[in-house]
Amino acid sequence: MKDNTVNTPVDPKQIKGWGIDADPKNDPTYPMRDRMNVGEDPKSDERPYLQPVNEEVLKSIERPNVSAVFGTPEPPRGLSGIIRRQAYKYSENQYKHWLPMILADRVDMIEGVLADLTHGHVPNIFAERGAKMDWKYNRSGFITRLATISLLTAGAIVLFSSKGKNKRSKKRRRYQA
DSSP, X not given: OOOOOOOOOOOGGGSTTTTXXXXXXXXXXXXXXXXXXXXXXXXXXXXXXXXXOOSOOOOOTTOSSOOSSOOOSSOOOHHHHHHHHHHTTSOTTSHHHHHHHHHHHHHHHHHHHHHHHHTTOOOXXXXXXXXXXXXXXXXXXXXHHHHHHHHHXXXXXXXXXXXXXXXXXXXXXXXXX
């Protein structure tokens, strides 16, 4: 089906609600601006000082510099950090950026569990994944997910164990003949 609409300019005054915030007395932030004396701030037109970069910060290729304020809770590390560095070589509007970022999140979760195990702490994955709340508020979904995981695990065990038996039985037949 072909779209026959033509892009014609629309008069903004005909759009309901257009320019509703044009009147400063109708602006919800107007009283706040008056109280804070924003107009009297001598440095309101100057850019704030940039946050210092003390550790590796991954930034988009669309930005020449890091933004004025950025979060650095944990610098990239391990395999997930390598994946993230590769992802940031591509534009943010490409799958080559976002799919590796999702993969890096999953790898980082596994790295965290392994780090916990190496430090002698056994993580409570059941509680950390919110299984108690899932059981309480989404019981059918929880049971479906558990059944699916159980079937996939059982299928993988059967698949891998049957491959080993076939190889062994062929070797036995060959030696017995």
